[in-house]
Amino acid sequence: MNLAPDALKAPAGGGGLIETTYREAVREAIREAMLRDERVFMMGEDVGRYGGCYAVSKGLLAEFGPDRIRDTPLSESGFTGAGIGAAMAGLRPIVELMTVNFSLLALDQILNTAATIRHMSGNQFGVPLVIRMATGAGRQLAAQHSHSLEGWYAHIPGIKVLAPATLEDARGMLWTALLDPDPVLIFENVMLYNMTGQLSAAAGAVDIDKAAVRRAGEDITLITYGGSLWKTLAAATALESENIRAEVIDLRSLRPLDDDTILRSVRKTRRALIVDEGWRSGSLAAEICARIVEGAFFELDAPVRRVCSEEVPIPYARHLEEAAIPQTSKIVAAVKTVFGRS
Amino acid sequence: MTETKDKPHLTRAHALDLLGQMVRIRRFEDKCAELYTQEKIRGFLHLYDGEEAIAVGVISVLEERDRVVSTYREHGHALVRGVPMGAALAEMYGKQEGCCLGRGGSMHLFDSARNFYGGNAIVGGGLPLAVGLGLADHMRRESNVTACFFGDGAVAEGEFHESLNLAALWSLPILFVCENNLYAMGTALALTESETDIQRKSTCYRIQSEALDGMDVVAVEAAARRAVRAVRETGKPYFLECRTYRLRAHSMFDAQLYRDKAEVESWRHREPILRFSEWLQSNNIVHPEDIARIESAVAAEIEQAVAFAEAGQWEPVENLKRFVCAEVGHEPGT
Ligand SMILES: Cc1ncc(C[n+]2csc(CCOP(=O)(O)OP(=O)(O)O)c2C)c(N)n1
Numbered sequence: 001m002n003l004a005p006d007a008l009k010a011p012a013g014g015g016g017l018i019e020t021t022y023r024e025a026v027r028e029a030i031r032e033a034m035l036r037d038e039r040v041f042m043m044g045e046d047v048g049r050y051g052g053c054y055a056v057s058k059g060l061l062a063e064f065g066p067d068r069i070r071d072t073p074l075s076e077s078g079f080t081g082a083g084i085g086a087a088m089a090g091l092r093p094i095v096e097l098m099t100v101n102f103s104l105l106a107l108d109q110i111l112n113t114a115a116t117i118r119h120m121s122g123n124q125f126g127v128p129l130v131i132r133m134a135t136g137a138g139r140q141l142a143a144q145h146s147h148s149l150e151g152w153y154a155h156i157p158g159i160k161v162l163a164p165a166t167l168e169d170a171r172g173m174l175w176t177a178l179l180d181p182d183p184v185l186i187f188e189n190v191m192l193y194n195m196t197g198q199l200s201a202a203a204g205a206v207d208i209d210k211a212a213v214r215r216a217g218e219d220i221t222l223i224t225y226g227g228s229l230w231k232t233l234a235a236a237t238a239l240e241s242e243n244i245r246a247e248v249i250d251l252r253s254l255r256p257l258d259d260d261t262i263l264r265s266v267r268k269t270r271r272a273l274i275v276d277e278g279w280r281s282g283s284l285a286a287e288i289c290a291r292i293v294e295g296a297f298f299e300l301d302a303p304v305r306r307v308c309s310e311e312v313p314i315p316y317a318r319h320l321e322e323a324a325i326p327q328t329s330k331i332v333a334a335v336k337t338v339f340g341r342s
Numbered sequence: 343m344t345e346t347k348d349k350p351h352l353t354r355a356h357a358l359d360l361l362g363q364m365v366r367i368r369r370f371e372d373k374c375a376e377l378y379t380q381e382k383i384r385g386f387l388h389l390y391d392g393e394e395a396i397a398v399g400v401i402s403v404l405e406e407r408d409r410v411v412s413t414y415r416e417h418g419h420a421l422v423r424g425v426p427m428g429a430a431l432a433e434m435y436g437k438q439e440g441c442c443l444g445r446g447g448s449m450h451l452f453d454s455a456r457n458f459y460g461g462n463a464i465v466g467g468g469l470p471l472a473v474g475l476g477l478a479d480h481m482r483r484e485s486n487v488t489a490c491f492f493g494d495g496a497v498a499e500g501e502f503h504e505s506l507n508l509a510a511l512w513s514l515p516i517l518f519v520c521e522n523n524l525y526a527m528g529t530a531l532a533l534t535e536s537e538t539d540i541q542r543k544s545t546c547y548r549i550q551s552e553a554l555d556g557m558d559v560v561a562v563e564a565a566a567r568r569a570v571r572a573v574r575e576t577g578k579p580y581f582l583e584c585r586t587y588r589l590r591a592h593s594m595f596d597a598q599l600y601r602d603k604a605e606v607e608s609w610r611h612r613e614p615i616l617r618f619s620e621w622l623q624s625n626n627i628v629h630p631e632d633i634a635r636i637e638s639a640v641a642a643e644i645e646q647a648v649a650f651a652e653a654g655q656w657e658p659v660e661n662l663k664r665f666v667c668a669e670v671g672h673e674p675g676t
Pocket residue numbers: 415463464465466492493494495496497521523525526527588592
């Protein structure tokens with residue numbers, strides 16, 4: 001399936017802005033996809049009668065019926081593999097996994113089948129599958145529901161990994177992902193579902209391969225994605241009082257990484273700090289740091305720094321959970337150290 | 343051999359075809375073993391010696407539009423399905439004329455034109471894939487059958503349970519074919535399963551099933567015919583447990599410490615080719631000249647396949663990163 005340029009155009013719709021939530025934006029994206037392409041269907045645990053464990057698919061069962069909003073048994077490997085097979089046979093499935101922690105039960109299918117088949121078969125088969133899942137901490141769900149493992153997935157050639165952080169991306173990435181001939185994983189940070197804001201009534205598909213500069217600045221580049229975007233933007237605002245003008249990059253796509261946007265910004269600001277809710281060791285932040293050092297070492301005025309999660313299983317108690325993951329205050333403090341201030 | 347109501351199908355021509363296909367697999371793999379010792383074929387090589395009746399009996403009754411999902415012991419399935427012998431062998435050589443450009447090797451033969459969804463080297467990994475293929479046919483109301491082959495070892499994997507449950511729950515047109523050769527590498531079935539009656543397990547999912555002598559090609563074909571007809575008519579899954587035995591080592595690295603020679607010998611005279619050809623000859627259906635003709639045709643095909651693989655080229659290293667993701671203009675025909 002070719003990604004025709006006009007496929008990215010927003011569907012015809014009225015103008016104006018609507019008040020919406022991230023959750024509703026994802027739901028609208030699913031609805032639109034189901035309406036536009038009869039090959040699209042969604043399956044996962046409790047997506048139908050229950051309405052989705054994060055209520056994303058609420059109401060869709062009534063609209064599309066149980067064949068296309070398909071409740072599955074607790075068989076992550078089985079139904080993820082079934083999504084792969086259905087995609088290979090010509091359908092366009094959206095598989096919902098409740099959280100990234102449970103996706104580990106389907107990791108074999110994602111890595112050993114979905115990601116390998118095109119290359120291993122000499123381009124005879126492709127897997128146009130979209131897998132959505134929730135990620136991240138902040139809801140006091142403790143150590144088996146709160147991790148941020150999208151960086152692991154970003155390690156895997158053969159798949160694409162997206163992290164929509166804004167309403168526009170929550171609304172627009174899904175359709176483009178469905179047009180992609182290869183498997184695309186979409187990570188929705190659990191803290192964003194309730195985020196409200198204004199979205200164009202005509203909002204539609206967006207690109208899925210470019211990072212976005214969410215705030216322009218001259219003194220340091222803050223690189224982040226997903227749920228950490230908003231904390232990082234808040235940090236950038238706070239840093240104004242320190243006379244530090246931070247540029248904020250939202251990666252949007254974790255694989256492939258948009259090196260150009262990152263390096264262009266770092267060459268301008270000459271400083272970089274990465275904010276990543278994954279654990280520090282072997283993290284996506286480490287990869288970005290390495291790329292900056294490889295690509296812009298001689299243009300740097302200071303060592304690249306990182307704010308990541310502490311290397312602990314995410315705890316239940318609120319104060320411990322908050323202490324475990326990146327926070328605005330930590331980002332501000334880390335940026336100051338880049339400038340030799342404390 | 344089994345007397346069945348499908349016996350009228352066993353015309354002389356048909357008998358010769360079944361026999362010929364089994365001989366073709368056996369001789370091809372004998373050659374592969376030889377080429378392995380010459381280091382023409384590397385990596386893992388799993389041979390199907392003793393089990394040929396299953397691929398031949400099942401795949402022969404499928405139609406072109408049907409789908410096949412296989413394992414890493416899939417040379418037989420691929421050949422019967424129509425993957426050209428030269429392309430299969432070139433794949434094992436790692437040559438770009440191979441059916442997967444030499445990227446998959448023995449364990450990963452794919453052929454999209456023949457709906458052959460591959461060798462899979464993850465034990466049990468193909469079962470969910472088959473569920474998805476069946477789901478697509480079910481949702482589009484197409485009466486294709488997906489035949490999914492797997493070993494007794496896969497029965498212990500969670501995917502077995504998940505996939506049989508999904509296939510039955512959603513009423514999917516899948517023919518599950520368990521090739522029970524009593525061993526998963528060196529571990530006997532009795533050491534891994536609390537219930538060693540595999541067919542019985544399938545009934546717990548309310549899947550219609552049969553257990554049969556997987557070394558009797560006529561019995562396999564008759565059961566497969568019943569099964570495929572049932573799947574096509576009802577749209578529901580069907581389960582065949584084909585009881586068989588692997589006469590050679592698990593792979594070329596296996597010293598076979600886990601079983602004695604006497605056990606292997608006791609199975610040798612049940613092996614499908616000898617048995618079928620003796621039965622055919624004693625019933626005057628085929629004659630020694632027929633068998634000689636099959637052998638020489640197969641020998642000629644193998645010779646050509648070897649020449650094809652030998653003459654093949656290595657895929658240029660510059661292509662290493664091609665097709666990790668799709669390239670515009672190079673999408674496969676899915
Ligand atoms: C998930 C997984 N675990 C372990 C292995 C290693 N392994 C390869 S073949 C095999 C035995 C499988 O036995 P069975 O399913 O009975 O098939 P057979 O080899 O007898 O045809 C094992 C354990 C593997 N390939 N995949």
